[in-house]
Amino acid sequence: MTPDKQITSVSIEDKMQNSYLNYSLSVIIGRALPDVRDGLKPVHRRILYATKKLGLVPNKPHKKSARIVGEVLGKYHPHGDRAVYDAMVRMAQDFSQRYKLIDGHGNFGSIDGDSAAAMRYTEARLAPISEKLLEDIEEKTVEFVDNFDGSLEEPTVLPTKIPNLLVNGSSGIAVGMSTNIPPHNLSEVIDGLIALLDDPEMSISDLREIIPGPDFPTGGQIIGNSGIKKAYETGKGKITLRGKSKIEDRGRGRKRIIITEIPYQLNKSKLIEEIAKAVKKEKISHVSDVRDESDKSGLRVVIDLKKKANPDIILNRLYKYTSLQSNVRINMLALHNQKPEIMNLKTILNHFLEFRQEVITKRTKYKLNKAQDRKHILVGLKKAIDNLDDVIAIIRNSESTKRAKKNLQRKLEVTKNQAEAILNMKLQRLVSLEIEKLEEELEEVREKIDYYQSILNDESILNNILKEELNKIKENFGDQRKTEIIHDDSKADLEKSDLIKNEEVVISFSQRNYIKRTDSTDNIRTSKNDFITKVLSGTTHDKLLFITDQGQTHILKNHKIPAHHGLSTGDPLNNFLKLPLNENLIDIILLNDEVKEKYITIATKKGLVKKTKGSEYESTVSTIKAINLNDDDQIIDITVTDGEQNLLLATKEGYTIHFDESEVAPTGRNTKGRKGIKLADDDEIISINKTTEQDLVLALTAEGRGKASSIEDYEMQHRNGKGLKTMSNLSYQLLSAFTVKKTDEIIALTNKDNIIKKEITDITQTDRLGGMYSQFDLKDDETITKIIKSIHKKE
Template sequence: MEEEIYPIAIEDKMKDAYLSYSLSVIIGRALPDVRDGLKPVHRRILYAAKELGLTHEKPHKKSARLVGEVLGKFHPHGDSAVYDALVRMAQDFNQRYQLIDGHGNFGSIDGDSAAAMRYTETKLTEIAESLLSNIDQETVEFVDNFDGSLQEPEVLPAKIPNLLVNGSNGIAVGMSTSIPPHNLGEVVDALLHLLDYPNARLETIIKNYLPGPDFPTGATIVGNDGIKSAYQTGKGKIILRAKSKLEKSGRHQNIIITEIPYQLNKSKLIEEIADLVNKGKINSVADLRDESDKQGIRIVIELKSNGDPELTLNRLYKYTSMQSSFRINLLALNDKKPVVMGLLEILQHFLNFRKEIIRKHTRYDLNKAENRFEILEGLKVAIDKLDLVIQIIRSSKEKAEAKAKLVEQLEISEKQAQSILEMQLQRLVGMEMDKLEADKVDLAKKISNYKKILAETAELNSVLRNELKEIKAKFADPRRTEIIADDTKAEISKDDLIKEKSAAISLSYRSIIKRSEDFNNLKAAKNDYLIDAVQGSSLDQLLFFTDQGEVYNLQVHDLEEHHGLATGDNLNKYLQIPLKENVVSLNILSKNKQTDFYYTFVTKSGQIKRTAAEEYRSNYSHIRAIKLADQDKLIKVIKTDQEQEVIVVSKNGYLIRFGGSSFSSTGRNTQGSRAINLTDSDQLVYFDKYEANSYLVSVTEDGRANKINLAAFNSQQRNGKGIRIFSNQNYRLAGAVSCSAGAEILLTAKNGEIYPISISKIPETTPGGNMYQITKDFDFEKITSVNKIISVKTD
């Protein structure tokens, strides 16, 4: 024929070639079948082992013998691929239920490779044989091997639900599967329940029968949301955590790791821990050693005498593979198509498959029994007419003639005639005759039972139920992996990595912040003074409110701890607060939810607002604290309850005192209510709680001051004009503070100079009294602000 060449676009050719390759990888290599849970290479290894007679009760044979059998007959790929698959089927840390019984070095959980196939020996395990049970009874389809010279099973009969029991991992083209192993007894219980209740709910299966994966290396699954998601949708993620215990060793405590997450290399885990210790991320470890042996894993982490076991474990979970995630993707081949399935779907596919296998081998047994029954019937006829049979045989010149005469004269089938001709004379003995009759009765019962199984669904289900119960009784073992249902324990938060301890924090006039264990260690640098201080826990949150209505947050444990003469660090080391913003208040928010207190705000224009403290708990670096009008500024924020009396002081010298019940609490981003009725030329300069034993110290811009007992100011209605602090209406306040009798205040001049002064030097008056010059000895142009100096001395 004349050669014809057709032009084809390279894109089309590449698409066709890639599609063929993809299908080959998906169906022929990478994905397991939903029925027997095996990939082709594993199926071929098990079938070849059976063909070689490597059953569990027989001696082992060289692995190379089995690999050669697989390569030569069924698997046209490299020997290393076959041997690697065989090795994994023999590893007790890889397979929940081993399918290959291996002798020799088959690798270790430390990542050591198996010895060469010429040194190791293999045979099938008993549970693997249950995958091959009834395979020679026409239960599964056989297909041609790679060269058409032999046939191999398309799928194994699989009495055990291997897809779930041993799981599977594989990467195909554009898809991958990741099915975790499960406990055989639990899977069988789930199958039995689904067999009895076909419309069973997934929640019932999870709660009562199959709570989650069960890994060969044990460990712990933290949280069950990922399990539920995977079982419902076919996709999910679970958190695996190593198991450990504490042991006392003299003055030290040791953390003993006894189980590690699935498919984690133990040696690499130890390297990870050692690396953390060397880098200083974990400073409580004195020694690290591996004491694992044939009895199991034992990694010893010896702690220093002051080491905190819980804190150390949390850091190990956070920074090493002691806690890792396992992705679940229940993808398998169903009718040669890759499908992501939920748990119920996988279980139902297995039940349907086993029902079909039972039907097939029941039909096989029925045919065999009926054939045997037919032969026994013929033998009985022959014995009853023995003389005629002998006469026919003697008178026949050849076997074919004898067979034809027997069929005609005894009115039997050719099969029966053939069996008569092959019958041994010993069958004519009386005992054999009785056995023949007994065999007929037994076969009749079997035939009746086989027909009943094939005809009645209930009988078929009964056979499957008994089969599953036998499998469970024979192979089930206790669960190894513990499941902690609490999903909140799955994630290790930053707080879990911090040892809780008391903390005292101070903020100075020059924005120097210091953290120490208690107030006794707080001090300011030369020519600097502490103007704010709080006390709490290393797990608490600091809130820095600025005059622009923002609140910046900082975790206490993020502050470097200072002791002794150290004065701390500049605040900008921890927070990037714009230059236009000034911190007006420092507060601390406990790690525990706060339901009994509020933050109360007052602005320069006279607005007051109270908001629940919890609204300021945030993971953001800063959030809006209060809604401010144009040109308005926040002057102070204090912690109060809903009834707390407060005072506000204006620049023109008015003070108003009123109760917290006179205004309502509002949300975070609100303006609030009017605190005082200000004139256009006035604004607020101070705000605080009302405390009866305290003094109000007021300082004018030109350096005059007085102090008045706060009890002298009567409580009024909110939004009133207030009470005069001093008589001269020309004075303008630079600021005011509420403090005790022995306190000190800090005056700031316009030129930047600061001047501390004891309030004992300031004359005491009554509302509307005189103001007294207190800055005669100071060199200043104008007082711009007044702060209370914090005393941190304790007894």
């Protein structure tokens, strides 16, 4: 080994880790993710900058695309020419970009997936809107860095006046992360920016009133608001996008479906192929022909239907079995200060506003410096004119330009730059008219300096300029929304269509977790040693909510449960729903239109009460959260309320509290709720009940002791009090306490697997603090483990 070389041992794991990290950062920052300020990736930024440097502005002729690609490759982007050209092509496609950044001439591809012609055939120049991305770039508004070989400089970001990240969106896959930001309407985004500038504290909900959702270049329909809301609030979400269609009559009782708009980034030819395959496989019936009649006037895919075909049914099947309806994932990931961040809508808008304020500030400082330099020269020229005889004498008597410059500086007390300007002054400036113009220019420059300084010293003036510029952009480039938003989330559920016939059903559930769907209550059956605990009437389009003690809601659609008739006892619940081992089922609620307008009210072991609008449980996923529980808490009981009822909480130690439901304000699902009752350290909630004036309160212990008391004995109190005792004997603990009617029947289960039925009229009735009497004939070592209200009543 030569003495000037040294070998250092490096762990291959460390070397691989460092190398991969460097590669990851290079991909994330240098290729895959857009900057939150101008919404561009490096390749797009370099294409626009190189095109401008070539002079290919909108009022100049197009030039060959190969010329632009070569300029980008040779000066700024040392990667493959195909990658650069593909990026430029996409910027010129009106079906890919909401607002085209490149004005292409020639074949730049089609919505059918046709490739663009080779770059030697096509021509391009900047689109008019792109000038607004590059405007003021020469005025030191953005930072420039060396290009890849250090021979030139390129901008790190464009000083855009266009909120390009949102209006054109972006997609890309980096290492371990990806971005998918949908395009938006320019007019709406600018209105949102101006509103946020006027009120920086406005909420995302308020912004959504101005920017209701994405706006795709291919139009279509967004179904529902929930996905947009989630994406705008968290930066991540999923929306359902559907093509637009209309139904035409073609005579003789036949109709046709005309598809006029398709989902964003969907290949039209692929869609037609999907429709043909679905027809061939008989997933879609009563279709006689599918053809493409698109032309320069617009997209038109024609589906001819057979006689007596129902076009609405076929449309639903098209949504179900083809890409005419598809889900679009939103992941608003962009670079901020060279770091990838997932941002919500307000954050993205704020970053753009901050960037524009920074650009205007830098532009103003640049213009101020230029104006001050000009003022400096003009003051020197005016001194020269005011002392013209001295100037002439100095120039005549100086043996050289250098000496004349120094003599002028000394005699007139001017700077070196002013002296140079005096020496370069033309003799024509000495006529009286030119002298007057000089004085006018000096006055104008002073006014400009005052104006520029006012911008830098007063943020409100700067913001007014920002608003004026945004309004000018909106006036010049704004347009109408292309994508319609259908606000009803349920429209995205294709099972609420002809695919699932809407029929009335009865769902029964047994103590041993058997579930059965029938068409009437006449067919409800159970096996021996089992009994029905729940009977729910609804339709095949409704859903069942299985809410567990751990705060989770598992959703099962009614039509997923097979219909049974006759003597069948149904199917085990775990055939359809796999509840985690750590979760115990508390209640089943049928989610129909009526329940969606009411409240699902929950009581927890630790005394919390929470109510949430039933509509918040409408979801397309199979498991959602019902409540945000503390680690030591769990759901104990659930009831459905209408907002105007009285509630009764009961505890293990025999305390109750009776209060108006209005004392519990409604909240979202992912909240903890409000305190219903103050519990002693060793006490816990056992039930929550709705009450009426005819109710009795049934209180029972595991030993079979209990009583029934009139609800009148339980006077109304305010929520979060200690409550009232429901028994005088402090040695008992309650197993159950719930409201009943005199016509009700209860069922008790014991640790010996016995099932004991008892009518309420056979229960001892006393006042609230009355004695706890034996109500069941139990064996010596037998105890009650569970008491429920029977679904049957006395005639």
